[in-house]
Amino acid sequence: METTNYIQISYGQVALATLFILINIGLSLSLRLGLEQSLGIASLRMVVQLLLVGYILEWVFTLSNPILVILLALGMTVIGGVSSVNRTRRRFASIYWNNFISLLSGSFLVTGIVLGGILRIQPWYEPQYLIPLLGMVLGNALTGTSLSLDRFMEDLTNRRQEIEALLTLGATRWEAAHQTIKEALRTGMIPTINSMMVMGLVSLPGMMTGQILAGASPNDAIRYQIVIIFAQASGTAIATIGVVILAFLALFNRNHQFTHLLNKLG
Numbered sequence: 113m114e115t116t117n118y119i120q121i122s123y124g125q126v127a128l129a130t131l132f133i134l135i136n137i138g139l140s141l142s143l144r145l146g147l148e149q150s151l152g153i154a155s156l157r158m159v160v161q162l163l164l165v166g167y168i169l170e171w172v173f174t175l176s177n178p179i180l181v182i183l184l185a186l187g188m189t190v191i192g193g194v195s196s197v198n199r200t201r202r203r204f205a206s207i208y209w210n211n212f213i214s215l216l217s218g219s220f221l222v223t224g225i226v227l228g229g230i231l232r233i234q235p236w237y238e239p240q241y242l243i244p245l246l247g248m249v250l251g252n253a254l255t256g257t258s259l260s261l262d263r264f265m266e267d268l269t270n271r272r273q274e275i276e277a278l279l280t281l282g283a284t285r286w287e288a289a290h291q292t293i294k295e296a297l298r299t300g301m302i303p304t305i306n307s308m309m310v311m312g313l314v315s316l317p318g319m320m321t322g323q324i325l326a327g328a329s330p331n332d333a334i335r336y337q338i339v340i341i342f343a344q345a346s347g348t349a350i351a352t353i354g355v356v357i358l359a360f361l362a363l364f365n366r367n368h369q370f371t372h373l374l375n376k377l378g
Contacts, residue, residue, distance in 0.1 A: 137151050182237070204363065218346075248344060252304060255303055256349075297352055
């Protein structure tokens with residue numbers, strides 16, 4: 113099977129696919145669900161973003177410049193960090209920086225290992241591989257950090273009196289907050305674990321499906337997908353643990369007390 117043997121989609125065919133969204137908007141209007149505006153804005157935004165990214169990637173692929181590739185990767189991480197924090201309802205001073213460091217560590221480390229150690233891409237900055245792989249790892253890590261951070265902050269606020277009582281009785285900050293940290297990490301990893309549990313039985317991953325539609329051998333596509341899923345799980349775990357630990361260190365001081373930053377929550 114030739115890897116170039118795939119059906120190209122024209123812009124007219126893409127426009128035809130908007131009928132799916134129009135049907136959804138029609139259902140929302142007829143049932144008075146109030147989702148039509150959100151569906152319209154989300155669809156329009158998605159189309160504009162993807163078309164823009166398509167043109168940028170074609171330009172970057174042509175130049176294949178390591179500095180441009182790194183700048184693009186850092187830009188993706190910054191946007192991911194901001195988007196992740198914006199989904200949380202409670203904040204503290206260094207939350208944006210902490211989230212960026214966690215996403216950067218998890219996604220760049222794992223993507224680097226996949227490119228250099230497993231796929232052995234030459235040169236290492238080959239944008240055809242680096243950008244899509246980083247995007248997939250980053251997207252999952254973003255979901256993980258967002259969920260875990262939101263759960264950590266909410267639990268910390270709701271259980272503040274209980275945690276302060278434990279600290280008063282002599283517990284260390286780690287002992288007092290351990291259950292909250294544990295639940296936050298579990299929450300952040302749930303989507304990744306659930307996805308892995310049903311993959312192949314209930315759902316077929318988008319990357320694997322895309323490769324098969326593009327003419328790749330199903331066995332080749334599956335091997336790629338396994339590597340990607342393991343990378344996504346690892347990147348999500350590193351980023352999630354990082355963001356929760358950094359939040360813990362920001363909200364508890366070395367004297368095993370809440371810092372003043374917690375008072376700014378909510």
